[in-house]
């Protein structure tokens with residue numbers, strides 16, 4: 001039974017906004033672009049795992065929690081957690097192109113692309129270890145005694161893996177159901193009738209990761225960001241306010257709500273609270289009255305009065 005589904009990935013959304021608004025010459029552009037590529041691949045991999053669980057019926061009692069984030073002695077972020085009356089299983093999904101090698105003793109994996117490019121990433125073994133420790137601490141605080149297992153999941157069926165690590169098993173997507181069934185058979189029931197309670201407790205403990213403001217996180221000077229309202233159709237042209245709507249200077253798309261995305265991006269990147277003046281500068285409009293109306297229509301958290309009015313956005317999963 002799927003107890004928790006994936007939420008919106010705010011970090012990816014924020015990185016895309018940052019990439020769109022970084023000047024072409026900015027030194028971080030390549031890094032951010034790479035990070036977006038990796039995050040997108042990661043999410044694609046996790047969606048494939050979601051499908052495996054959607055298409056398979058387990059006869060045993062089993063609860064699936066996708067994209068779980070909680071605090072115990074630190075912050076855990078788990079791609080997928082499986083709870084059964086016998087054990088908890090952490091699945092760390094990897095969707096990496098090229099030939100992958102586990103580098104023993106370094107905590108890293110390397111991958112070689114067809115063009116010879118070599119990149120290094122943190123080993124999923126280390127990620128499972130960290131999440132396993134944090135889950136163990138949470139269980140200890142809640143007086144739950146259940147074994148914690150882990151496995152690396154390769155979401156790309158043509159993935160080549162060079163060194164088979166001996167710490168946690170490395171599985172392809174198709175192997176997961178039988179792996180889980182085998183583990184259920186091998187382990188004794190530790191917490192009869194408790195699996196559902198544990199799964200529900202974890203859903204309650206879930207706290208979506210808040211990566212905002214992105215500029216703080218990446219040490220980007222907010223004054224260098226491109227201002228204005230991007231076209232909601234061609235996403236390259238800028239839009240100008242004209243007769244109660246926004247019109248793209250490149251493709252002439254009209255969208256009366258185009259400012260919403262721009263203001264949301266301001267909160268994701270710069271963060272905190274926005275004043276009418278800051279918003280006018282960011283959107284590129286002169287009218288105090290217009291901006292006041294646009295901000296009020298957005299259901300933001302309003303504080304103060306008159307010239308001191310500020311607006312804040314709350315992000316939910």
Ligand SMILES: [Zn+2]
Nearest residue numbers: 231234248251
């Ligand atoms: Zn356009």
